[in-house]
Amino acid sequence: MAAFFANIDLTFLIVSLVKIVGFTFAAVLPLVTVCVYLERRFSAVIQDRVGPNRVGVPLTLLGFKKDVQILGIGGLFQAAADGVKFILKEDFTPKMVNTFYFWLAPCLTVVPALLTCAVLPFGSELDFSFLGLEQPVKAVIADLNVGPLYTFAIASLGVYGIVLAGWASNSKYPFLGSVRSSAQMISYELSLGLSIIPVFMVFGEMNLPKITQFQDAHGWLILPLWGDGLSVGRWILWIPMLISFVLFTIAMFAETNRLPFDLAECETELVGGYHTEYSSMKFALFFMGEYAAMIIGSGLAVTLFLGGWSIPFAPVLGLDFKEGATPLWLGLLHMGSFFAKVLGFILFFILIRWSLPRFRFDQLMKFGWLFMFEAALANVLLTAVLMIWFPVK
């Protein structure tokens, strides 16, 4: 027993724990609140409104004269106020529900969404030699060789949360919403997985950190503008990669139940969809799960197609990643770059949401099965054929 404990690498354990807590609870969850704020503010300016611009740090509660607005931008505390509101509301469980599953469902939506954080490389390497760590810390929780497979396996569990929510509510609208949503998620899962097979064919790799390192040195997949990216082969392969990116993005919208695919909670037909019977924090958990899935989806898209943490024109600017020799400031810069890109992608999500009307359900299923699926398959074939003449490595 003593030998077993002696074999445990305590440093590794602590570092992993810090990474898990740091990335999941100090980065992704706060990002959810940022998303909510952005959603409200961005939708407001799209509709020529001002949006939430009042809530600041509530110092008036402590007897001060004025609330403090962070950076002079009003309303940044709106998300926190929303959160407090959700916690303080009555948590009502209707009589006719199946209580166990009713309570389980919101957890099953949030947990898979947060679990998928594990394989996302949110930065390159962080050099903590001044703390006595010999090896630089990799900025990814689990350096898996099958990262995207793991992501899809876990993310598809999210559908159980929705199915259980609809079924356990024992009410018609949630049930209809959950049936719709599960049908939608299952059909788009297929094209989601198939759409990025060409990417793995090009990289010959399924390890997300390594994929990002490759893009850092040889140009991003969608923007091969430096390094080896300027070769003819890369630009010809750019065509299937662009198709793959578009398909992946569309499937991601459907996967996260965002407009124009938000039939699961289509208010005009289904009241609130699968979370009609939920209130208080349980409702907020569904909300958080949805936004967390959106962030992880954006993170995955950014990692695969837009170079993850890499800074544009890194080799030209001398800001590229050198294994084991990256200074701490560059590591932090890479992290900043990753989060900036993810935020940009989320803004795109929001812009689409407020621009497009929603599909009808039959249109949605037809689009998924008769277009997305075939297009993804054909794209795999196209990439394979092109790679006979233009291999990347």
Add this chain to the structure above:
Amino acid sequence: MATIIVKRPQLAWHEKAFISTLVKGLKITLGHAIKTLSQIIGRKPKVTMEYPEEKWDSHLPEYYRGAPALVTDEQDRERCVSCQLCEFICPPKAIKITPGEIPSDDPWAKVEKRPKEFEIDMIRCIYCGMCEEVCPEQAIYLRKDYAITGLSRKEMVHNKQRLYEIGGKRIGLVNKWNELK
């Protein structure tokens, strides 16, 4: 009757596939977003008026119907003769008048009646303006006050004193009780 056959627009392939239409839509929304954002940053949002800081008062039209109030004439006489027409016509029954007699030693004794108590329940009032319309003495007017608030139901009932406070004096108009006539 002439029948007009509406010609449906012929869509090009890129329009049918939502490609150019998607770009067009994104351009519209993004254009609005950038325009409004620059207005907000320049602190001159054109569309939304931020209410408590910035008020609507100077833009109120002449015919705006706010809180009803009683007015006095140029000799500070209460115009109301407590005929109770407004009380009867008031659709939500917000008005309650207790009529009173004017004592014979009063200079306006010939008017005979004035309200002893005049209450308008502002929780009930729907700002319809019927009272103003029906009043033969032009004693009740809808003013431009719209932010009528209170912490209790009692506070929301405007009594006679409060009504004259809001209404103030109004000159001209009906002169049948004046010496001038």
